[in-house]
Amino acid sequence: MSVDLTAEERALAEGQAGEGAAMAMRVVADSARLLGASRLIPIASAHIDGALYHGDSGTLFAERLVDGGARVAVRSTLNVGALDLTGCSQIRLAEPARGMARRMMEAYRELGCEQSWTCAPYQAGHRPAFGSDVAWGESNAVVFCNSVLGARTNRYGDFLDIACAISGRAPDYGLHRDENRRATLVFDVSGLPVTFLTSEIAWPVLGSLYGRQVGNAIGVVTGIAGHPGEDALKAFGAAAASSGSVGLFHIAGVTPEAPTAVAALGGSEPAAIIEVTREMVRAAQAGLSTAAGTDRLDAVAIGSPHLSLAEFDALERLIAGRNLRIPIYACTGRHVLAALDSDGRRAGLERRGVIVVADTCVVVTPVLPQKDGAVLMTNSGKFAHYAPGNTGYSVLYGSLADCVESAVSGKPMLTDLA
Numbered sequence: 500m501s502v503d504l505t506a507e508e509r510a511l512a513e514g515q516a517g518e519g520a521a522m523a524m525r526v527v528a529d530s531a532r533l534l535g536a537s538r539l540i541p542i543a544s545a546h547i548d549g550a551l552y553h554g555d556s557g558t559l560f561a562e563r564l565v566d567g568g569a570r571v572a573v574r575s576t577l578n579v580g581a582l583d584l585t586g587c588s589q590i591r592l593a594e595p596a597r598g599m600a601r602r603m604m605e606a607y608r609e610l611g612c613e614q615s616w617t618c619a620p621y622q623a624g625h626r627p628a629f630g631s632d633v634a635w636g637e638s639n640a641v642v643f644c645n646s647v648l649g650a651r652t653n654r655y656g657d658f659l660d661i662a663c664a665i666s667g668r669a670p671d672y673g674l675h676r677d678e679n680r681r682a683t684l685v686f687d688v689s690g691l692p693v694t695f696l697t698s699e700i701a702w703p704v705l706g707s708l709y710g711r712q713v714g715n716a717i718g719v720v721t722g723i724a725g726h727p728g729e730d731a732l733k734a735f736g737a738a739a740a741s742s743g744s745v746g747l748f749h750i751a752g753v754t755p756e757a758p759t760a761v762a763a764l765g766g767s768e769p770a771a772i773i774e775v776t777r778e779m780v781r782a783a784q785a786g787l788s789t790a791a792g793t794d795r796l797d798a799v800a801i802g803s804p805h806l807s808l809a810e811f812d813a814l815e816r817l818i819a820g821r822n823l824r825i826p827i828y829a830c831t832g833r834h835v836l837a838a839l840d841s842d843g844r845r846a847g848l849e850r851r852g853v854i855v856v857a858d859t860c861v862v863v864t865p866v867l868p869q870k871d872g873a874v875l876m877t878n879s880g881k882f883a884h885y886a887p888g889n890t891g892y893s894v895l896y897g898s899l900a901d902c903v904e905s906a907v908s909g910k911p912m913l914t915d916l917a
Contacts, residue, residue, distance in 0.1 A: 547612055653670075826854050
């Protein structure tokens with residue numbers, strides 16, 4: 500399919516604003532053609548996942564854009580990088596990779612991107628308006644943007660995200676279009692105990708189950724009595740986007756495009772109704788652990804997506820002035836770090852044994868010590884999904900309270916709340 504470019508878009512592709520912008524526009528236009536989009540649409544903002552170092556080609560691509568005079572045309576925040584530029588934590592990334600990662604992060608700064616370095620830009624003030632078209636990367640950010648904010652984005656990958664940001668355009672396809680945002684199935688949790696649904700542990704477990712059940716389909720969750728809070732929706736979406744390919748979910752009575760289940764379905768009958776049982780939830784919870792039955796514990800990691808200030812409040816309450824025998828790696832963004840530093844809270848947490856990690860997280864760059872047979876505990880469905888492959892650690896999944904009690908005692912202490 501050919502793409503119908505406007506005169507302004509053609510001029511950009513032909514180099515009117517420099518070679519960097521021309522390269523970006525050509526990338527977006529060619530992507531639109533391959534995706535079957537007949538035109539491009541203006542975007543209000545971007546969130547860039549492509550600044551995480553995976554190899555020299557990514558650094559060289561970004562530096563070529565810089566050398567070509569490119570600058571982002573819209574507000575553009577940055578997802579996590581490979582280094583903690585704040586100096587909170589020690590990254591075991593050796594040269595020459597370390598130098599190339601730093602060059603990559605610097606190139607994105609020169610392109611005009613905000614130095615946010617967080618996978619939760621929506622909790623750092625980047626909250627596009629309902630119905631606006633944006634180009635966001637990073638799976639949890641994408642699903643939150645679509646589902647909770649009601650803005651419109653596809654799952655933009657490296658390095659289409661920065662090309663969209665520079666051109667100010669995105670292909671008109673997928674979740675940008677009304678007809679592709681309607682739910683086609685129902686995910687009914689009304690049969691689950693209220694005590695479970697109102698617990699912190701529920702949302703990553705339900706998200707993991709949801710992702711495995713629906714894949715890349717769009718569903719509407721029913722049976723939720725009230726708004727569970729933004730951090731719960733963050734955890735649900737992150738787990739669903741990790742276990743499946745979820746880019747948008749609806750929760751009846753909670754998310755903005757689902758005042759009712761009927762509205763989310765667009766008035767159509769669902770193709771399927773998934774009635775979630777306690778047995779399904781128990782299986783999903785068990786599936787998040789790969790080291791069940793072990794008495795070994797080497798580290799605890801929380802903050803994927805990055806911890807909010809409210810989640811740090813909860814962490815402090817649970818630690819309750821005790822010292823940790825096992826370190827808790829708490830990953831967060833600069834927006835939260837600034838608040839923790841302003842009143843000395845970070846120093847207090849670090850004295851107890853918490854290791855704050857900013858700008859990055861433990862599953863995308865080497866932070867955790869290398870140990871044979873090591874075991875990691877987490878309350879994050881996303882960490883549970885990626886940690887075994889990315890860190891070599893086996894995983895135990897539990898609530899935040901489980902994580903803290905285990906870190907204090909030095910051995911796994913798990914509660915089955917399903």
